[in-house]
Amino acid sequence: MSDLLIARSLFGTTMGFHIIHATIGVGLPLMMICAELLYQKTKDPDYVVMAKRWTKTFAILLGVGIPTGTIAGTQLSLLWPGFMEVIGRVMALPFQIEIYAFFVEALFMSIYVYAAERIKPWMRLASLFLVALGALASAVLITNVHAFQGTPAGFDVVNGEIVNVDPWKAFFNPSFFVTATHVALSAYVVGAFVVAMVAAFKLIRAEHGTRIYKFHQKALTLSLIVGGIFSLLTAVNGHASAQMLHEYQPEKLAAAEGLFETQSHAPLAIGGVTDKETESVKYAIEIPWALSFLAGNSFDTVVKGLNEWPENEWPPLFTHTLFNGMVFIGTFLILIAVLGLLWKKLFKKPNYPKWLLWSLVASGPLSILAMEFGWIFACTGRQPWNIYRVLPTADSVTSQTNLGPLFALFVAVYVILAAAALFVLLHYFKKNPVEKDFARAETKGVPLFSSNT
Amino acid sequence: MVDAYIAITILWGFVFIYAVMATMDFGAGFWSMLYINKNHTGATNIANRYLSPTWEVTNTFIVALVVAVYSLFPRGAYTLGTVLLIPGSFILVLLTLRSAFLVFSNIAEEYRKPLTYVSGICGFLIPGLLISVLPITHGQYIDTFEGGRQSLNLARLFTSPNEYAFFFFAISSTLFLSSLLLADYSKVSNEFHAYKIYRRDALILGPITMVMTIAIMVTLKREVPWLYNGMMEHLPLLILSVGFFLTGGLALFLPTRKNGARVFGMPRIAVIAITLQYLTASYVYGRAHLPYLVYPDVTIHTAFTDPSSFRAVFATYIVGFAILFPGFVYFWSLFMHDKKYLRRNAE
Ligand code: HDD
């Protein structure tokens, strides 16, 4: 592998690992807020127990999310010094404001967990709200840098020098809103379906009608409502993202759809493998005219094909598969949420069937997969550019060589972290079954949130 | 060009705040590991009570520091990013293991010991590696090849007495400052057994740190004369800083009364005096380092960002910290100042 390829793989691995914890870190606080609010409304202790258990999960994941985020932030400068020099001049604002979001989250997270029993209930809720706000803001802001890479704005390059810098114009670059919205919405999707996964799995094990069963059923219903709403919104907004690509990064959309010839009434290819030789998507289901409609809301929209550009500027063709995977999973999540919610109402069945529960278990990992597909599509589909039509990836990489051992080192660290985090999660919840938390929640003067054993 | 000086002052401020918070943080982790088998003394509990709510906030400062470097001095970030790839990656790996295992040790109580050992040992090494960034910016370990490609000569770095003087200075400072702070913290918490232990540790580590400081100056004189001479121009301030050190030491012997009993030492005064000592000494160091960010090519003027970017970033600093300030105060009052929290019985 060349050093450039290793640098790309290393950075991609770091991000791919960080993003799992970061996304759940954005999504889970919303679920905690819902549970706390339901507790205030119904006074049903089940909900406060839910909030506590999700908080512990959140704290463990934060133990991985924060250090890997620190790696991500520093690795940007270590691996892509050329990129960060441009960002420092033009696009420092989001990073800077993100620091304040991190502070808000860190301060109030400690308060919510370590001072839970010493502060007033409304203050606890306010702290949780600020935690969620901090996490959301940090995701939106960092995504803004990513949006800038796709649609750079707010500066000119004259003779290789950056001039006429307008930092706020760079901040509000054309794809900021649509991209940041997509990331935020999809993070809530992931948070909800990860909860649904656990609840469905516990329902398979639990005996029908017991208190434990009811507890997990409440969690499942809550997560499916949140997950259903947000996956629908994600799909609607994803459509807007694709239209943004049509306008600003047409070759990315062409690669995503495997379209070679520029045409109106362009067909939409679902599934299949893009084949360079025959300039077509093999084994795909084609829906005539649909792509033109998706890209511009009318059948005679002209969609540009890859042949418009020299081949060395094409994004990798496998992005078609990544894009399809994301959209496919997104559709599946909407359907499974609706089905899970309606099952009992519609068919008047007392119980969920096994296949439905197992599909719900699968929805958690699938939602994470969709999110990974989306990111890899967005970052890899930008190649060969680091900043679109401004800075080639090859020009921004570090001049250091022999990156192989570093790559191995970081992969080893991520494996260790993943194993340790999984172990601690399983260990903690085995030592702290739901029954114990019920007892704590119902006895006066026994701390619930700060208890560990 | 005033802007560049404002920028470097902000950066220096972040470095100083992070240095103080991080020494407390890593040091507390180390003490909590060291005394883990001496449960009855409460020393580990005190360290953990400080550490649990604060490490996340401390970590955010290092992120703020990295971001400040590239948003204020992009050209400096380019050079630093290039030469720091290897040491930076090692710091990141240690920092990651340290933070993660610290969190895990608080949640999986049965495995607290092994997890605390991992985080304690990693945390012990990090300050030494972090401070190595300073000797690297002195320039003598950076090779420049044809075409301008630069790279760090690790062999030269790790055979240099100057590097080791910095390395061990960072470690002894970490332990010194944190033992002082924990002495104060345990006194406020009425944990007198722990107080005695941390006071003793501070008394041992103070002189050791002073010796390391002298070692730094001696090796600087040999290896980096421009910096040494620059620092010597501020000799009165250096003497003042030694004066603060002696004041801090003295404060640990002053007798006071607490709940009717005689106790030796006013750790609060010692903490303040020693912080002032570090403030003056690091001001002298930083002043002598100017105008270089990385000697001899990168100065704060050549590395400075675009003026309009600077103004925007500066505005967010003011707005951001104005908004955050009440949050910090509330945090402080809950974890550093709430006597009920501090004095609750050991779990
Ligand atoms: C649970 C996660 C998830 C789900 C279900 C979807 N997405 Fe997505 N998508 C993301 C998670 C995501 C993401 C991880 O958040 C990305 C990566 C980068 C970004 O900006 O958002 C993304 C990027 C992304 C992009 C590329 C933006 C760019 O390159 O800048 C497009 C065009 C879409 N999405 C479209 C869709 C459509 C039409 C969906 C229909 C259901 C969809 N996404 C579901």
Ligand code: HEM
């Ligand atoms: C190159 C890209 C990224 C960088 C440089 C980065 C950087 C960081 C850093 C430094 C932290 C630790 C913050 C702390 O010390 O408190 C962190 C945590 C986090 N990141 Fe990332 N991140 C990146 C991508 C993302 C993305 C894409 C998302 C959202 C979808 C995200 C969401 C979060 C969240 C929610 C946290 C949780 C911890 C917190 O906010 O304190 N990050 N990230």
Ligand code: HEM
């Ligand atoms: C968090 C989810 C993310 C994932 C999974 C991800 C994944 C990747 C991958 C796989 C690559 C290598 C692309 C290739 O060379 O084929 C890459 C490159 C890169 N990404 Fe992302 N990325 C994420 C978020 C971000 C964000 C938020 C930013 C902006 C701050 C960003 C900035 C970059 C940069 C600078 C590169 C290197 C240069 C390049 O290849 O263009 N990434 N990322």
